Amino acid sequence: MTPAERAQRTLRRTAPWIAVSLLLMAAVYVRALAFTPPEAAQGLAQKIFYVHVPSAWVAFLAFGIVGSVSLAYLVRKDPRLDLLAAAAAEVGMVFTTVVLVTGPIWGKPVWGTWWTWDARLTLTLFLWFVVLAYLVLRGAVQEPERRARYAAVLGILGSLLVPFIYVSVYLFRTVHPMPVVLRAGGPTLPGSMRVTLFFSLAVFTLFFAVLLRYRFALARLAEARARAAAERADA
Amino acid sequence: MRDLVRVAWAIAAKDVLLEFRSRTAFASALVFTALVLAILNFARDPTAVSAHSLAPGALWITFTFAGMLGLNRAFGLERENRALDGLLLSPASRTAVYVGKVAANLVFVGAVEAVALPLFALFFNVPVVPVLGPLVLVIALATLGFVAVGTLMSSMAVNTRLAELMLPVLLLPFLVPPVTAAVQLTAHLFAGRPFSAAFGWLRLLLGYDVIFVAACILLFESTIEE
Amino acid sequence: MPENGGFMVAAYVVAAVIYLSYSLVLLRKGRAAR
Numbered sequence: 263m264t265p266a267e268r269a270q271r272t273l274r275r276t277a278p279w280i281a282v283s284l285l286l287m288a289a290v291y292v293r294a295l296a297f298t299p300p301e302a303a304q305g306l307a308q309k310i311f312y313v314h315v316p317s318a319w320v321a322f323l324a325f326g327i328v329g330s331v332s333l334a335y336l337v338r339k340d341p342r343l344d345l346l347a348a349a350a351a352e353v354g355m356v357f358t359t360v361v362l363v364t365g366p367i368w369g370k371p372v373w374g375t376w377w378t379w380d381a382r383l384t385l386t387l388f389l390w391f392v393v394l395a396y397l398v399l400r401g402a403v404q405e406p407e408r409r410a411r412y413a414a415v416l417g418i419l420g421s422l423l424v425p426f427i428y429v430s431v432y433l434f435r436t437v438h439p440m441p442v443v444l445r446a447g448g449p450t451l452p453g454s455m456r457v458t459l460f461f462s463l464a465v466f467t468l469f470f471a472v473l474l475r476y477r478f479a480l481a482r483l484a485e486a487r488a489r490a491a492a493e494r495a496d497a
Numbered sequence: 498m499r500d501l502v503r504v505a506w507a508i509a510a511k512d513v514l515l516e517f518r519s520r521t522a523f524a525s526a527l528v529f530t531a532l533v534l535a536i537l538n539f540a541r542d543p544t545a546v547s548a549h550s551l552a553p554g555a556l557w558i559t560f561t562f563a564g565m566l567g568l569n570r571a572f573g574l575e576r577e578n579r580a581l582d583g584l585l586l587s588p589a590s591r592t593a594v595y596v597g598k599v600a601a602n603l604v605f606v607g608a609v610e611a612v613a614l615p616l617f618a619l620f621f622n623v624p625v626v627p628v629l630g631p632l633v634l635v636i637a638l639a640t641l642g643f644v645a646v647g648t649l650m651s652s653m654a655v656n657t658r659l660a661e662l663m664l665p666v667l668l669l670p671f672l673v674p675p676v677t678a679a680v681q682l683t684a685h686l687f688a689g690r691p692f693s694a695a696f697g698w699l700r701l702l703l704g705y706d707v708i709f710v711a712a713c714i715l716l717f718e719s720t721i722e723e
Numbered sequence: 724m725p726e727n728g729g730f731m732v733a734a735y736v737v738a739a740v741i742y743l744s745y746s747l748v749l750l751r752k753g754r755a756a757r
Contacts, residue, residue, distance in 0.1 A: 273753045305725035310734040356745045360738045367734040371727035391670045402657035412653045415716045426674040433697045
């Protein structure tokens with residue numbers, strides 16, 4: 263089986279899973295909205311938590327994949343690793359955007375302000391900028407090998423940046439106390455809420471894995487086609 | 498090791514000499530600095546915002562922008578004359594090339610900062626001299642981190658379409674820890690607070706420099722064609 | 724309990740739109756490529 267055919271088979275097989283994940287996402291929605299008690303102090307808006315937090319978890323997972331796969335690429339020089347990193351970045355971008363959009367929507371009614379420079383939101387914001395830079399860089403370099411190298415360098419540096427941004431925000435907040443990020447129900451979640459959260463985490467992670475697989479296959483297919491076209495042109 | 502130093506020195510010296518001869522980039526960076534300082538000063542309502550509270554941020558905005566101009570110039574020069582190819586064909590180690598470039602950029606940015614600082618003290622009327630020692634240390638550390646990462650980023654940016662636009666896009670997220678730390682430390686110093694109170698920020702700055710200089714030295718190789 | 728159900732709805736809808744749109748874009752690209 264040629265690489266192109268393998269990629270096409272993956273696409274065919276993964277597409278139904280995207281549908282399944284979306285259905286499971288709908289189930290999460292129903293569970294969170296209708297079958298989970300609201301939190302007394304924050305009101306209904308607190309339920310945004312069940313979308314916001316799993317999205318954030320996935321965003322950081324995706325970014326971790328970009329960083330580690332980028333390192334692997336520089337070591338092994340396997341172009342498929344580069345394609346995987348790029349796929350993870352693009353899919354991760356989608357989840358990161360959701361975090362950045364739902365965060366302020368949650369923040370406004372609960373903290374009275376659209377934005378606070380708290381650790382998670384600030385970190386996510388800069389993650390978003392780094393992934394954006396990553397995708398822009400990829401778009402700005404034509405030659406595939408150089409594009410892969412540059413992207414890998416940025417991916418690795420970006421991963422190194424994360425702990426420093428976290429420490430910066432932490433230090434900043436100890437000097438300038440800000441509204442404490444209200445958790446769903448204090449330090450420990452009551453049972454029903456915990457179940458919903460874990461259910462949501464599982465579904466979002468599955469959704470990410472499925473999208474990643476699909477996007478990776480798309481990239482492999484495009485690359486195989488481009489290579490075939492180039493070979494035909496040479497012949 | 499001695500070879501590395503020798504080559505890096507040669508590269509740095511060449512760059513600095515080139516820049517010194519033309520002086521255009523230096524002059525524009527200075528004019529830009531003065532402009533930014535003046536605008537920031539006029540942009541505030543003097544009764545509501547004291548020069549003191551604005552000062553640290555103003556200083557570092559100025560340094561950052563001037564630094565970007567310097568970084569762009571560095572590799573732009575190489576690209577114009579395809580001088581980089583010549584450098585790479587030479588037996589010079591990649592690390593030496595990187596260290597040399599960083600050194601040259603440090604000289605350039607440092608020179609701009611050296612002129613900008615008195616201008617800043619003048620426009621914002623802040624007591625720079627009493628804290629000059631620690632202030633210079635903070636400026637040196639932050640500039641090192643900024644230039645180290647910036648030199649690496651510009652070595653990539655220069656080979657992309659829209660190179661001048663690419664550099665800020667790549668670099669700015671990476672400036673957040675060192676510049677935030679520098680601003681906080683600067684504010685501490687201007688307020689006459691003891692350095693020890695801001696020790697966390699100093700550690701952050703040092704940690705950033707150590708990790709990122711090392712990472713950039715290791716990764717520079719990958720930004721160069723084989 | 725504060726009355727902020729509107730925010731909840733907004734957030735859930737926006738998230739769903741983003742995830743659904745991206746999924747559809749990917750699936751369309753996949754179909755076109757085959």
